[in-house]
Amino acid sequence: MPTVCLNQPDCRVRLHSDRLEVLTLDDETGKEQLLREIPIRDIDRIITSESVHFTPAAMAEILRNAIPIQFFSWTGQFLGNFLPAQNSHGLARLKQYQRTLDPAFALDMARRIVTAKLYNQRRVLQRISARRPDEPEADEDVPTKTLSPRLAADLKSTLRFMDDLATSLKAAKSIDEVRGYEGAATARYFQTWAAFLPGEFPFERRSTRPPLNPVNACISFGATIIYNEMVAFLHAHGLDPALGTLHTTEDGRWSLALDLIEPFRPVIVEALALDLFTHQVLNNQHFENRNGGVYLNDDGRKKFFLQYERRMERQFMSECVGHRTTLRQQLENQALMYKSALDDPDNLKPFLMN
Numbered sequence: 001m002p003t004v005c006l007n008q009p010d011c012r013v014r015l016h017s018d019r020l021e022v023l024t025l026d027d028e029t030g031k032e033q034l035l036r037e038i039p040i041r042d043i044d045r046i047i048t049s050e051s052v053h054f055t056p057a058a059m060a061e062i063l064r065n066a067i068p069i070q071f072f073s074w075t076g077q078f079l080g081n082f083l084p085a086q087n088s089h090g091l092a093r094l095k096q097y098q099r100t101l102d103p104a105f106a107l108d109m110a111r112r113i114v115t116a117k118l119y120n121q122r123r124v125l126q127r128i129s130a131r132r133p134d135e136p137e138a139d140e141d142v143p144t145k146t147l148s149p150r151l152a153a154d155l156k157s158t159l160r161f162m163d164d165l166a167t168s169l170k171a172a173k174s175i176d177e178v179r180g181y182e183g184a185a186t187a188r189y190f191q192t193w194a195a196f197l198p199g200e201f202p203f204e205r206r207s208t209r210p211p212l213n214p215v216n217a218c219i220s221f222g223a224t225i226i227y228n229e230m231v232a233f234l235h236a237h238g239l240d241p242a243l244g245t246l247h248t249t250e251d252g253r254w255s256l257a258l259d260l261i262e263p264f265r266p267v268i269v270e271a272l273a274l275d276l277f278t279h280q281v282l283n284n285q286h287f288e289n290r291n292g293g294v295y296l297n298d299d300g301r302k303k304f305f306l307q308y309e310r311r312m313e314r315q316f317m318s319e320c321v322g323h324r325t326t327l328r329q330q331l332e333n334q335a336l337m338y339k340s341a342l343d344d345p346d347n348l349k350p351f352l353m354n
Contacts, residue, residue, distance in 0.1 A: 002044040068232040089238025106245040116263035116350030123353040210293020222269035230257040233335040
């Protein structure tokens with residue numbers, strides 16, 4: 001049970017020996033009843049809603065075991081991370097500050113990240129158009145769709161377009177140029193990707209604040225989750241998540257976390273969203289309109305979390321690393337690689353889909 005998701009309204013989490021006990025009030029008796037016991041040794045992270053109460057003893061033991069907690073509001077808005085204290089990485093952060101200000105290093109990192117993202121976008125399109133029987137288990141649920149001549153021609157054109165961009169990217173002389181290639185590739189990628197969605201869930205373009213349709217709601221929610229997982233991994237390994245290269249360092253966001261999740265977006269977020277709609281795991285009843293946008297409701301978030309966890313923890317044989325692994329392990333591995341790249345940029349090898 002690497003991830004514990006607590007969505008039960010007004011439940012209480014307390015410490016009992018080496019376990020967390022989740023309790024809730026019985027409506028008939030007015031007394032607390034035990035919902036579940038979870039050994040702390042089995043927990044890697046906790047995702048919880050704002051109405052869940054943690055006792056001080058439970059919170060202290062969670063911190064003592066270096067378990068991060070992500071808090072979401074009752075509407076699904078991410079509120080923040082609760083992270084164990086990390087104070088033993090001063091030299092690594094000093095080196096990170098120096099390297100981030102080095103234009104050559106920053107350009108190299110940005111170029112590597114976007115090159116991997118373009119490659120993974122291309123692979124996702126290839127997978128959803130014609131999945132081979134020998135593909136690894138991590139993507140066994142990627143849907144397939146019979147290609148019409150028009151869609152086949154569009155797919156071929158998009159793949160050629162992305163190949164050309166990848167070639168041009170190698171010669172990029174500035175981060176702005178790298179960002180331009182990334183933006184052009186992503187726009188074209190989504191245009192073709194959207195053609196594989198069911199007709200009742202149209203997707204014309206990315207909209208984020210707010211998401212304007214169910215597809216955008218899923219993409220934004222999934223991106224929020226992996227973004228905050230990466231923030232926790234970066235903190236855990238002594239890096240400052242705010243110091244980005246592809247994403248400009250600025251107040252109010254964790255730019256390095258945004259950088260490092262870019263290659264994972266097509267593999268985790270967009271492939272999962274397509275799977276959820278194609279296999280009818282989510283339908284219109286799992287969304288609600290509020291604040292001028294469309295968002296997953298409580299039941300929709302529960303279904304999303306379940307499928308997200310299955311995808312993140314499913315083992316597959318990675319051609320890139322040469323052994324069985326999971327997407328979550330590879331997500332954390334990016335933080336470790338980036339830290340190593342502060343000494344030698346060649347040590348950053350962004351995640352590549354098989």
